[in-house]
Amino acid sequence: YEIHKALMVRNSYLPAETKNGQRISVMGNIELPEEVVSLLDHGGDGIGLYRTEFQYLSRPDFPSENSLFENYKDVIDVMGHRPVTIRTLDINGDKAVNYIRDNQEPNPALGLRAIRYCLRKPDIFQTQLRAILRAAAYGNVRILLPLISGIEEVEQAFEQIDEAAETLEKQGVVYKRDIPVGVMIEVPSAAVTADILAEKADFFSIGTNDLIQYTLAIDRGNRHVAHLHQPLHPAILRLIKGTCDAAKANGIPTYMCGEMAAEPIFAPILLGLGVNELSMNPQTIPVVKNAIRSIDTTGIDGFMEEMMRLTTPNAIQDLLAHQFGSVVPRIGLSEQER
Amino acid sequence: YEIHKALMVRNSYLPAETKNGQRISVMGNIELPEEVVSLLDHGGDGIGLYRTEFQYLSRPDFPSENSLFENYKDVIDVMGHRPVTIRTLDINGDKAVNYIRDNQEPNPALGLRAIRYCLRKPDIFQTQLRAILRAAAYGNVRILLPLISGIEEVEQAFEQIDEAAETLEKQGVVYKRDIPVGVMIEVPSAAVTADILAEKADFFSIGTNDLIQYTLAIDRGNRHVAHLHQPLHPAILRLIKGTCDAAKANGIPTYMCGEMAAEPIFAPILLGLGVNELSMNPQTIPVVKNAIRSIDTTGIDGFMEEMMRLTTPNAIQDLLAHQFGSVVPRIGLSEQER
Numbered sequence A, B: 001y002e003i004h005k006a007l008m009v010r011n012s013y014l015p016a017e018t019k020n021g022q023r024i025s026v027m028g029n030i031e032l033p034e035e036v037v038s039l040l041d042h043g044g045d046g047i048g049l050y051r052t053e054f055q056y057l058s059r060p061d062f063p064s065e066n067s068l069f070e071n072y073k074d075v076i077d078v079m080g081h082r083p084v085t086i087r088t089l090d091i092n093g094d095k096a097v098n099y100i101r102d103n104q105e106p107n108p109a110l111g112l113r114a115i116r117y118c119l120r121k122p123d124i125f126q127t128q129l130r131a132i133l134r135a136a137a138y139g140n141v142r143i144l145l146p147l148i149s150g151i152e153e154v155e156q157a158f159e160q161i162d163e164a165a166e167t168l169e170k171q172g173v174v175y176k177r178d179i180p181v182g183v184m185i186e187v188p189s190a191a192v193t194a195d196i197l198a199e200k201a202d203f204f205s206i207g208t209n210d211l212i213q214y215t216l217a218i219d220r221g222n223r224h225v226a227h228l229h230q231p232l233h234p235a236i237l238r239l240i241k242g243t244c245d246a247a248k249a250n251g252i253p254t255y256m257c258g259e260m261a262a263e264p265i266f267a268p269i270l271l272g273l274g275v276n277e278l279s280m281n282p283q284t285i286p287v288v289k290n291a292i293r294s295i296d297t298t299g300i301d302g303f304m305e306e307m308m309r310l311t312t313p314n315a316i317q318d319l320l321a322h323q324f325g326s327v328v329p330r331i332g333l334s335e336q337e338r
C-alpha cells in the first residue's frame, strides 16, 4: 500500500489525462499561504480556490491593503506561472467575524454573505480588490466572485473592480486589470440563468457544496438531513450540465471546487459534462489524477445521455458504479468547502 | 372608496374570468377552521392551502386521529363540493413544536422539516393521513405534500397513503383513497425535475415563498437581504414556466400558493404561464378576482416570450408595468406563506 501511495504521489506531477487523451486540470484549494508547498508537492496544476477569509478572522479589525497584498503576492510568487484563483471575501454564517456580525441571523446560510456583504460594504471590498489587482501584476491571477445570484451582482462587482483599478492608476501603483473574473455557480438561480451570466463572466466555478445545499434545501452540516444531501440527484446533474453547456456556448471554461470535484468516482461524469478543471484539498490531488489517468472516456456522450434520463440518485449511482466502479475507487467525500 | 370596495367584494362571487374568457380559480389559504367563513364571504372558489400545523402547536402532545378528523370534517362540511387542499404537516424552523424539537438546528429552513420529518416519523404521518382519508369521504379533498425534493419522497409518501387506506379498510371505517395527491413545488430540485415528478403527482402547487427563498438563497425573514428577494428574477420565472410546462405535458394542473399568487400585478404572468389556480389570504381574493376580470390575455404568448428573454428583475418589472400597470394595481405583497 505504501508503495502504491508513493507511486501515486510521484505520478501526480504528470498531467491528468484520460487513456484516450482528454485532459483536465487538477488544482488545489488553499486557505493559508503555507499550504502552497503541500499543493505543489501533491502535483497541483494551480490554485483553483484561494479562500481569503483567514486574514479577516485572525485579527481584531479589518486587514490593510498592504497586508492583503503581501499575503497574495507570497502565494503568487511560489506558484510562478500557474493559475491562482482568488475568491473575494466569503464571510458566512459558520465562520462569522465578530467585529462584522453585530446581529444574529436565524438562517445564516441564507443571509448577508459573500458578494452580498461586499457590495453593501464597498470600502471593505475596494481594499481587497486593490490588493488583488496589485498582486496580479506578479503572476497568473484570476478573481472569483462567490454567492452570485444574478447578473446585476456580477455587473456591480465588475464596476467595483474597475473602480479599484482606476484608484491604483491614479496612485501610479503597479497593478494588472486585465485578468479573468469568474462567477461561482453555487446559488440555484445562477445555475438556472448560467446563459445570462456567461455573457459577462470570464469563467465559471461550480461550488458543488453550496449548490447542493440550496438546490435540495439541505443544510449539509445538519446530521438529521444528511441522508438527503445527494450529489447525484438528477436536479444537480441537470444544473451542472446546464452550466457547462452555457459556458461552452459562450466560449468560456467551467471549473469546479467542492467535495464533488474531489470524489474520483464522479470524475467520469465531470469529464463527460465537459468540466475543464477540478479543485480540491491538496492531499486528494494524487488520487484524483490517478483516477483520471485510468479512465477511458471514449463513448462518454452516450453514457451521459443514458445517465441524464435516470430519475433517482440511486439509479444514477448504480449506472456509474456498473460502468466505472471497477476502474475508479469511491473514497468517500473528504472535504468541506466553505 | 368604500363603494368601490363593496362592489369588489360583491363581484368576488363571480368567477375570475379575463375579458377574453380565460378562467382561473381563486382560492383561499386557511390555518384555522373558523377562517372558512371569511373565505366564503370573500368569494373563494375553494381552499388551495389548508395548513394543518395549528393542531400540533396548540397542545402539549400529538393530536389524536379523531381530533384531526373532526377538525378536517368541520371545514369540509362548510365547503360542500368546493375543493379542500389539505397540506400534510409542515413543521418548520420558525414554527417549531417544543415537544418535537429536542435539538436546535443552525439553519432550520434547510433542516428536518415537512415531508422529511413525516417520512422519518411514520406513526405521526399515519395518524394524520388516516384522519385526512376519513374526512375525504365527506367532500372534495386533495392531499398536498410539502417540501418534496425528489421523486423518491413522492413514492414513499404515496406508499404511506396506501398504508393508511389499508389500515382503515381493515378497520371497516368510512374513508376515501381515490383523491388527488399533489406535490408542492417549493424546493429548487423539485422545479428542476418537474417532468419526473409530474408522472407521479396528480397536481402541482407552487409555493413561491420558499421557492424564491431557496432558489436565490435568501432568507425572506432577514431584513439585511430582503432587497434580494425578487419574485421577478428570471430564474424564478424559468422555474415556474418549467413546472407549468411539465404539468401540461403530463395532463395535470398547476396551482400556486404564496405571496406571488396574491399580487394582482403578477396575475398576467401567471395567466400567461398557464397556472390553473391561485390561492391566497382570503382578504385578498376580491382584489385579485377583480384584477383578473379587468385583464385581456389576447396575445399573451408573445408578451411572455418577450418577458422570458429579459435578464434582470427590473427589466421584467418595467415591461409588466408598461403592459398591464394601467389596468392592474400593485398592492404590495401582503401575506407570509409558511
Ligand SMILES: [Mg+2]
Residues within 6 Å of the ligand: A146, A186, A207, A210, A337, A338
Ligand atoms: Mg460557498
Ligand SMILES: [Mg+2]
Residues within 6 Å of the ligand: B146, B186, B207, B210, B337, B338
Ligand atoms: Mg413552504
